[in-house]
Amino acid sequence: SQTIHQWPATLVQPVGSPLSLECTVEGTSNPNLYWYRQAAGRGLQLLFYSVGIGQISSEVPQNLSASRPQDRQFILSSKKLLLSDSGFYLCARKDFRGTGGNYGYTFGSGTRLTVV
Amino acid sequence: QKEVEQNSGPLSVPEGAIASLNCTYSDRGSQSFFWYRQYSGKSPELIMFIYSNGDKEDGRFTAQLNKASQYVSLLIRDSQPSDSATYLCAVNMYTGANSKLTFGKGITLSVRP
Numbered sequence: 001s002q003t004i005h006q007w008p009a010t011l012v013q014p015v016g017s018p019l020s021l022e023c024t025v026e027g028t029s030n031p032n033l034y035w036y037r038q039a040a041g042r043g044l045q046l047l048f049y050s051v052g053i054g055q056i057s058s059e060v061p062q063n064l065s066a067s068r069p070q071d072r073q074f075i076l077s078s079k080k081l082l083l084s085d086s087g088f089y090l091c092a093r094k095d096f097r098g099t100g101g102n103y104g105y106t107f108g109s110g111t112r113l114t115v116v
Numbered sequence: 117q118k119e120v121e122q123n124s125g126p127l128s129v130p131e132g133a134i135a136s137l138n139c140t141y142s143d144r145g146s147q148s149f150f151w152y153r154q155y156s157g158k159s160p161e162l163i164m165f166i167y168s169n170g171d172k173e174d175g176r177f178t179a180q181l182n183k184a185s186q187y188v189s190l191l192i193r194d195s196q197p198s199d200s201a202t203y204l205c206a207v208n209m210y211t212g213a214n215s216k217l218t219f220g221k222g223i224t225l226s227v228r229p
Contacts, residue, residue, distance in 0.1 A: 032215070034217075042221065043220060044160070044217075044219040094215065103165075104162045105206075105217055106162065107159040107160050107161070110158075
C-alpha cells in the first residue's frame with residue numbers, strides 16, 4: 001500500500017493560534033515527502049520537502065515550519081497563524097513506478113485550513 | 117524563476133469532442149512532465165507522465181511533449197462529463213533525490229452533455 005494519511009480534513013483556526021498538520025505514509029521506506037499549499041484561485045505552491053529523517057528544505061520564507069521525526073511522518077507547523085495561511089494543504093510522496101526511473105507524485109487527501 | 121504556464125481557461129467542450137490542454141515551461145533543463153486531474157474540493161491525481169519527446173497514449177488520454185519548443189499538452193478524446201475538472205501541468209527539472217514538482221495554475225475543463 002502506498003497510502004498517504006492526512007488529518008484533519010478541515011480546520012478552522014483563529015489568527016495567532018498554533019497549527020500542527022500531520023502526514024503519515026505507508027509503503028516503501030525513506031520516501032521523498034512534500035508539503036504543498038493551494039490557495040484559492042492559485043496554483044500549488046511547494047512549501048517544504050524532505051528526503052529523509054530530520055532533513056527539511058524550505059522553498060519559501062514564511063511563518064510555517066516542517067519536521068520529519070520519523071521515516072514515514074511529516075509534520076507542518078506554525079506558532080502563530082496569519083489570515084494568509086488559509087488554503088488547502090497537501091502532503092505528497094514521490095513514488096517510483098516500474099523500471100527506467102519512472103516515477104510520480106501521489107497526494108494525500110489534504111487539509112482545508114481556514115484562518116479567521 | 118522556473119515557471120509553468122497554462123492557458124487561463126476555462127475550457128468548455130461538448131461531450132464526445134477532443135479537449136486539448138496546453139502547457140509551456142521556462143526551464144529548458146526540465147526532464148519530466150506530469151498531468152494531474154483535480155476535482156473540486158479534492159486532491160490532485162496523476163493521470164499521465166511523459167519524459168521523452170513525442171506522444172504517449174493511455175486510453176482516451178494522450179500526452180505530447182516537445183522539448184525544443186518547451187511545450188507539453190494533454191489531449192482527451194471522446195470527452196465525458198466526468199472529465200470535467202481542473203487539469204494541472206507539472207514539471208520537474210531533476211530526477212534525483214532533490215527532485216520537486218513545479219505546477220501551473222491549472223485549467224478548468226467543462227464537458228457539456
